[in-house]
Structure formats: structure tokens, C-alpha cells
Amino acid sequence: MTAKVIDGKAFAARVRAQVAEHVARLKEENGLTPGLAVVLVGEDPASQVYVRNKHASTIEVGMASFEHRLDAATSEAELLALIDQLNADPKVHGILVQLPLPGHLNAELVINRINPAKDVDGFHISNVGLLGTGQKAMVPCTPLGCLMMLRDHHGKLSGLNAVVVGRSNIVGKPMAQLLLGDSCTVTIAHSRTRDLAEVCRRADILVAAVGRPEMITGDMVRPGATVIDVGINRIERDGKAKLVGDVHYESAAAVAGAITPVPGGVGPMTIACLLANTLTACCRAHGLAEPEGLTA
Ligand code: NDP
Numbered sequence: 001m002t003a004k005v006i007d008g009k010a011f012a013a014r015v016r017a018q019v020a021e022h023v024a025r026l027k028e029e030n031g032l033t034p035g036l037a038v039v040l041v042g043e044d045p046a047s048q049v050y051v052r053n054k055h056a057s058t059i060e061v062g063m064a065s066f067e068h069r070l071d072a073a074t075s076e077a078e079l080l081a082l083i084d085q086l087n088a089d090p091k092v093h094g095i096l097v098q099l100p101l102p103g104h105l106n107a108e109l110v111i112n113r114i115n116p117a118k119d120v121d122g123f124h125i126s127n128v129g130l131l132g133t134g135q136k137a138m139v140p141c142t143p144l145g146c147l148m149m150l151r152d153h154h155g156k157l158s159g160l161n162a163v164v165v166g167r168s169n170i171v172g173k174p175m176a177q178l179l180l181g182d183s184c185t186v187t188i189a190h191s192r193t194r195d196l197a198e199v200c201r202r203a204d205i206l207v208a209a210v211g212r213p214e215m216i217t218g219d220m221v222r223p224g225a226t227v228i229d230v231g232i233n234r235i236e237r238d239g240k241a242k243l244v245g246d247v248h249y250e251s252a253a254a255v256a257g258a259i260t261p262v263p264g265g266v267g268p269m270t271i272a273c274l275l276a277n278t279l280t281a282c283c284r285a286h287g288l289a290e291p292e293g294l295t296a
Pocket of ligand 1: 142165166167168169170171172189190191192193196209210211212230231232233246266267270
């Protein structure tokens with residue numbers, strides 16, 4: 001079997017177009033422009049690229065983008081004061097603090113200062129609790145993107161066996177909660193899981209969020225399964241820099257029913273879902289109907 005390739009780039013473009021259409025309608029009918037504020041502290045080169053991309057994508061869908069670039073030596077008090085200011089600003093519907101923060105800043109404290117209704121990353125402890133109890137939450141962007149692709153491919157997910165490899169707070173755990181919310185039978189695997197290959201082979205849906213290049217190989221995939229590769233790993237092969245996932249693509253694609261490539265799979269969905277979350281936050285803030293198909 002050769003797996004169907006789930007094209008995250010094309011899917012993300014559709015999501016962004018849907019967001020843009022909804023934003024245009026909000027402007028015309030309600031005089032509203034959803035706004036996203038992104039806060040970057042320090043000079044981390046990867047973070048600078050992410051923030052630039054987020055700014056460009058936000059503008060592209062017709063939203064307002066507010067960038068706040070702070071010096072690496074910014075104090076916690078200064079950063080918290082900025083968050084308070086953004087929380088109070090009616091033009092700002094979504095706030096994202098780019099992680100990682102410099103070592104002297106307490107990321108947990110900073111994230112939990114964001115108004116949960118504006119927490120478009122879905123990392124605030126209130127949103128974690130709401131998601132965990134099956135209530136309306138702001139959902140972390142990467143798992144939300146994975147869920148959208150899975151719903152699109154399968155239709156209903158109810159009753160399917162899902163295995164999520166990885167139990168981080170930003171990917172593995174929320175992914176598992178979302179799959180449970182769609183009535184999958186969910187197993188969460190991690191570094192202490194016994195016989196990982198056997199656990200993975202039970203999966204109709206296998207999500208890899210491990211951070212280890214090409215760790216999930218074809219022999220760990222059940223024939224016909226859907227494989228979602230969240231991993232982004234920069235490696236060097238044959239003297240060249242290369243981006244690979246947590247899944248060994250060639251061997252897994254030979255067995256799976258469907259698979260996301262790296263790059264061009266989950267990655268592009270993450271920014272698309274950030275825009276979707278900002279739109280959702282704006283609609284909720286104004287008591288308007290939420291965009292269909294863009295929430296959990
Ligand atoms: P973390 O390092 O926070 O978590 C990795 C998880 O994998 C941990 O739960 C760990 O288990 C588990 N793990 C590590 N080694 C093994 C192993 N040998 N067998 C089984 N489980 C193992 O990573 P993240 O969740 O933040 O990210 C995961 C991947 O997703 C990374 O490649 C990251 O770059 C990528 N990513 C991609 C995004 C995108 O937009 N596409 C967004 C966010 C992340 P334990 O808890 O026991 O240590």
C-alpha cells in the first residue's frame with residue numbers, strides 16, 4: 001500500500017482563506033477587525049523567523065497585527081505590564097508570547113497573566129482545564145491543526161484507536177484530549193512506554209510528537225493507519241541540512257493509509273490555526289457566532 005499524502009500546505013491555505021472570508025464579513029457587517037498581538041523577548045533567531053511569519057500571515061487574512069519586540073534584558077515586571085496593557089486593549093483579541101523566553105523570565109507566570117479569552121496559544125492553565133473537562137476552550141494550535149486534518153480525512157473519528165506518542169503540555173496531552181473529545185479510544189505513549197512498537201501497531205490514528213528524528217518506522221505502523229507526524233527535526237544528511245519528522249517517512253508511507261509529510265504537513269497548519277483561534281477569540285468577545293469548522 002502507498003499512503004495518501006495529507007497535504008498540510010494546501011489544507012492550511014484553505015483554512016487561511018476561510019479565516020480571511022470571515023474576517024472580511026466581520027469588518028463589513030460588524031465593523032470589527034480581529035487583532036493579534038505577538039510579544040517577542042530577545043533575539044532568538046528561530047523565534048524571529050516565527051514572529052515574522054505570524055505577522056505576515058495575520059496581515060494577509062485582513063487582521064490587525066501588533067508586534068512587540070522587547071530587549072532580552074526586559075524584566076518580568078515590564079513584560080507583565082505589557083500583558084496587562086494588551087489584556088485591556090479592545091483592539092487586541094489574541095495575545096501570543098513567543099516561547100522560549102530568556103532564562104530569567106518565568107514562562108508559566110507570564111502565560112498565566114494573559115486573559116484566558118485572549119490566550120490564542122491555549123497554554124493558560126484555565127484553557128488547559130477547560131479542554132481537559134471537555135468545555136469550550138482556546139485550544140493549542142498544533143494539536144488543533146492535527147484534529148482538523150484528521151476530521152477532514154476520516155469524517156467521524158468516533159471509536160477509532162488513537163495512539164499519541166509524546167506527552168508534552170503543548171502537543172501530546174492536548175492532542176490526546178482532543179481525540180478523546182471526538183470519542184477515540186486514546187493511548188498516550190512516552191519514553192517509559194513498554195514495547196512502543198506493539199502499542200503503535202494498535203493505532204488507527206498514530207500521532208508522533210516525540211522530537212526524535214525518524215523514530216517511528218514502518219514496522220510500528222498498522223497497515224492502513226493514518227499517521228500524523230508533528231516532529232520538526234533539523235538534521236544533516238550527506239553533508240546537507242535537512243528537515244525530517246519523528247516518522248521515518250518512506251517506510252511508514254509504504255504501510256500507512258494516509259500520512260502527513262515533513263515539511264508540508266502539520267507545520268503549515270499551526271499558523272493557520274493561530275489565525276483561526278484569533279478569529280474565534282474575536283467572535284466570542286463580541287458574542288458572535290464562531291467560525292464553522294475552525295474550532296474543536
Ligand atoms: P517535548 O520534548 O516537550 O516532548 C517529547 C515527548 O516525547 C515527551 O513526552 C517524551 O516522553 C516523548 N519521548 C521522547 N523520547 C521518546 C522515546 N524514545 N519513546 C517514546 N516517547 C519518547 O516535545 P514537543 O511535544 O514540544 O514536540 C514534539 C515534536 O513536535 C518536536 O519535534 C517539535 O519540534 C515538534 N513540534 C512541531 C510543531 C509544529 O508546528 N509542527 C509545534 C510544536 C512542536 P517523556 O515525557 O517520558 O520524556
